[in-house]
Amino acid sequence: MKKISEFTGITENLLAFREEVKDAEKITFIGMPGVCSPFALLFAYVVKEKESVFITGTDIKSARKLELTDQGMEFGESANPNADVVAILGGLAMPKTNIKPDEVNKVIKNVLKKDGKLIGLCYMDIFREYDWDQKLNFDCIINGTLNGFILRK
Numbered sequence: 001m002k003k004i005s006e007f008t009g010i011t012e013n014l015l016a017f018r019e020e021v022k023d024a025e026k027i028t029f030i031g032m033p034g035v036c037s038p039f040a041l042l043f044a045y046v047v048k049e050k051e052s053v054f055i056t057g058t059d060i061k062s063a064r065k066l067e068l069t070d071q072g073m074e075f076g077e078s079a080n081p082n083a084d085v086v087a088i089l090g091g092l093a094m095p096k097t098n099i100k101p102d103e104v105n106k107v108i109k110n111v112l113k114k115d116g117k118l119i120g121l122c123y124m125d126i127f128r129e130y131d132w133d134q135k136l137n138f139d140c141i142i143n144g145t146l147n148g149f150i151l152r153k
Helices: 009-020 037-045 101-111
Strands: 026-031 051-056 059-069 072-078 083-089 112-123 140-144
Touching (some): 009 037, 009 112, 009 140, 037 072, 083 101, 101 112
Parallel strands (some): 026 083, 112 140
Antiparallel strands (some): 051 059, 059 072
16 A cells, blocks of 8 residues: 555544545444544544444444434444445554454455445554554555643643
């Protein structure tokens, strides 16, 4: 894969995602609870006009609709996860999850519609660090880098 553009900040990160899925009708996010689920809600918010679903880990039966409420996006009822875009969240690639790329590929095969798009959403280049970019057939990876500091009086 080659770098096609750069961005800074969370707003540009979200806008990059929105641009990448502009032609999609439905997006299914796949990630870990706690680590990935808040990011799925955030990314789903910027495309709130589209149908969005979240799958926990590799458990297709866990699929839940992401619904817009007065408080933002929230998890709703069970949903059909089949979608024209599948967004894999970087938390899946963390070693402590014990989830292997071949397990994720099985879920993708069952969820992603024919001619659909597979997107990676990650931070700190985790997909390349653990070779998931070589083991999943991503059409696009949107990677953000976090830099921070602490101020104290």
